[in-house]
Amino acid sequence: MSNLLARTGRDRQRYDNNFRLVSGCIPYRLLKDEEDSSSVDLETKIEVLMVSSPNRHDLVFPKGGWEDDETVLEAASREAMEEAGVKGILREDPLGVWEFRSKSSCEEAECCGGCKGYMFALEVKEELTVWPEQENRERRWLNVKEALELCRYEWMQSALEEFLRVMTEDGRTKEETLSPSSISNQGERQIDSRYCFVVN
Secondary structure, eight states: OOSSOOOOSSTTBOEETTEEEEEEEEEEEEOOOSSOGGGSOHHHHEEEEEEEOTTSOOEEOOEEEOBTTSOHHHHHHHHIIIIIOEEEEEBSSOSEEEEEEOSSOOOOTTTTTEEEEEEEEEEEEEEOSSOTTTTTOOEEEEEHHHHHHHBSOHHHHHHHHHHHHHHHHHTTTSGGGGSGGGOOSTTBOOOOTTTSOOOO
16 A cells, blocks of 8 residues: 555645646656667657546546645646656646546536646656555556557547657657656756656
8 A cells, every 4th residue: 555645635626717727747658679769650669658547447647636735747746646656757848738628526616627737748767566546547558659549538639649749849769868867957847756756
C-alpha cells in the first residue's frame, strides 16, 4: 500500500466562470533505437502512458481537479503520481487548455459539468511499484498511434496530437536528449519531490 494517499472530494477545487479547473499530463518515455534513429518515425519512437478509468476499461491520461493549495504544475504532477504511479520531469509550458464536459456527476450546481483542462508533457523517470490508485487503475504503455486509437475523449486526442507536434518541433527524440546530463532546466520547474523529480 502506498504511503501517499490520493486526494478526494472537491472542497479545495478551483473554478473559473463556472468551469471546474483540471490539470493533467501525458506521461511519456523515449525508446532507444538499436538501428539508425532517422529511419524510425516519431510515433513509434515515443511511448505514452495511459491508465484505465475506475470501474471501466477505457484509457485516459492522468488528470484531475486543480486545487486551491497547489499550482497547476503541482496538480498535474500529483495526478500522474496518484493515478499512474509515475514521477518525472514536467515541462512548464502547457500543451494547451481544452474545454470539455465532465462525464462524472457534478454535485455543484454552478459547475454544470463544464471543465477547463490544462495538459502538460511529463517525461517519466520513475515508475512506482505501489501508488495510491493502483487498485482502481491499470497502466498501459502505448505508441502514439495506438494511444490515438484507444483514447476515449476527443479533447485528449487533441492534446496528444499537440504533444506529438511539440515533441517533433522540440527535437527531443535526438539521441543526445536521452542522456540525463543533456536535460536542461529550460521549460522545466522545481516541483514537490513527492510527485515529481526536482530539476537542479
